[in-house]
Amino acid sequence: MAVKSAARSKEISQAQPGRLSLGRLGDFVGFRLRRVQNQLSRDFAAATAAQGLRSGLFSSLAIIAANPGVSQNELSREVGLDKSVTVTIVDELEKFGWAKRERSPTDRRRHALFITPEGEAHLDELFGLVGQAEDAVLHQLSPAEMHVLSELLDRMYAACVRDDS
Amino acid sequence: MAVKSAARSKEISQAQPGRLSLGRLGDFVGFRLRRVQNQLSRDFAAATAAQGLRSGLFSSLAIIAANPGVSQNELSREVGLDKSVTVTIVDELEKFGWAKRERSPTDRRRHALFITPEGEAHLDELFGLVGQAEDAVLHQLSPAEMHVLSELLDRMYAACVRDDS
Numbered sequence: 036m037a038v039k040s041a042a043r044s045k046e047i048s049q050a051q052p053g054r055l056s057l058g059r060l061g062d063f064v065g066f067r068l069r070r071v072q073n074q075l076s077r078d079f080a081a082a083t084a085a086q087g088l089r090s091g092l093f094s095s096l097a098i099i100a101a102n103p104g105v106s107q108n109e110l111s112r113e114v115g116l117d118k119s120v121t122v123t124i125v126d127e128l129e130k131f132g133w134a135k136r137e138r139s140p141t142d143r144r145r146h147a148l149f150i151t152p153e154g155e156a157h158l159d160e161l162f163g164l165v166g167q168a169e170d171a172v173l174h175q176l177s178p179a180e181m182h183v184l185s186e187l188l189d190r191m192y193a194a195c196v197r198d199d200s
Numbered sequence: 201m202a203v204k205s206a207a208r209s210k211e212i213s214q215a216q217p218g219r220l221s222l223g224r225l226g227d228f229v230g231f232r233l234r235r236v237q238n239q240l241s242r243d244f245a246a247a248t249a250a251q252g253l254r255s256g257l258f259s260s261l262a263i264i265a266a267n268p269g270v271s272q273n274e275l276s277r278e279v280g281l282d283k284s285v286t287v288t289i290v291d292e293l294e295k296f297g298w299a300k301r302e303r304s305p306t307d308r309r310r311h312a313l314f315i316t317p318e319g320e321a322h323l324d325e326l327f328g329l330v331g332q333a334e335d336a337v338l339h340q341l342s343p344a345e346m347h348v349l350s351e352l353l354d355r356m357y358a359a360c361v362r363d364d365s
Contacts, residue, residue, distance in 0.1 A: 055263060055266070055267045055270060055274060055278045056266045056267055057262075057263070057266060057278075058262060058263070058265060058266025058267070059262060059265075059266070059327060060259060060262040060263065060266065061350075063330055063331070063334055064334065064338060064346065064349060064350060064353070065237070065240040065241075065244065065330065065333075065334055066259050066262075067349075067350055067353040067354060067357065068233055068236060068237045068240065068353065069237055069240075069241070069259070069280070070259075070279060070280030070357055070360075071233060071280075071353055071356045071357050071360065072230070072233045072234055072237045073280045073281065074280055074357070074360035075230040075233065075234075075360075076230075076234070079230065094225060094231050094234070094235075097222075097223060097224060097225040097231075098220060098222070098223070098225065100223060100224075101220070101221045101222060101223025101224070101225065102220045102221055102223070105220060109220060113220045113222075114235060115234070115235030115236070115238045115239055116238065162224055165228055165230065166228070168230070169228055169229065169230055171359075172356050172359050172360050173229060173356065173359075174359070175355065175359055176352065176355065176356070180352055181229065183348060183352070184229060184232075184349070184352045184353075185226075185229060185232055187341065187345055187348070187349045188229070188232040188233065188236055188349075189232060190340065190341065191236045191337050191338065191341070192232070192235055192236050192239070194336075194337050194338075194339070194340055195235075195236065195239035195240075195337050196239075
């Protein structure tokens, strides 16, 4: 992996929002991801401060809701968190009464995860808060641009997940 | 900001790398950013574990290198970190001997930041490590796609920064 990626381009380092130069850092997409992500996290944390939710809990609950019976391993992989973090999150979701573990009928060694009606109600509320936090940042991207952005990020993530296994 | 953004599209939620459905979460770009970012952070942390660097230290050092005399406030804004975090990072950079604060000649109340020769040497090494971590993820994006991705992320960040002030 010491080979310099063809995807790096001097051109990219020109585009930047502030008055400062990104210098060589502008060639690293990780930096751009991080600073947008930092900001969105902060907005989300501010919006949900009253609930004091652990990072990753909302995403995990949303994935469980969309995939009834999902396993902890699958959840961990899809959300992009360490398995140990996912276990802690699922413990917390059970404690709050928002999700439950059940023995898988096909494989008794694994747990199947399900959202509860209380979890559904909280998820609705959280989606409303996340939507407000994101809209403040995203309102200027067109649907076509959003689509491109999502596709590129998903391809990057698919590459991460493959590299991991 | 309660208005639903026109950028949200049902279409987007279809694109996803795993076998699981993202459900409504697929409409939130923050989730996509976060999971790629989690992965890149983990790769970078693994690559730099021997150095035990605080998150944001590398980016901050790179911005100081590209902008000799930058202020702490400008640095904080460009990297997207809280001012208090930036102060801690600059303290650490000074302790390591990688950067130094000097009184601004034009405004004695503010500090101007400069990288040291030792800092330059470490920065070179860190850029090599980050490049390897990113290449594993990005090698499949074309230069044109990287350019689009960077531009969209920078526009999002510019919107964050504006919303902040």
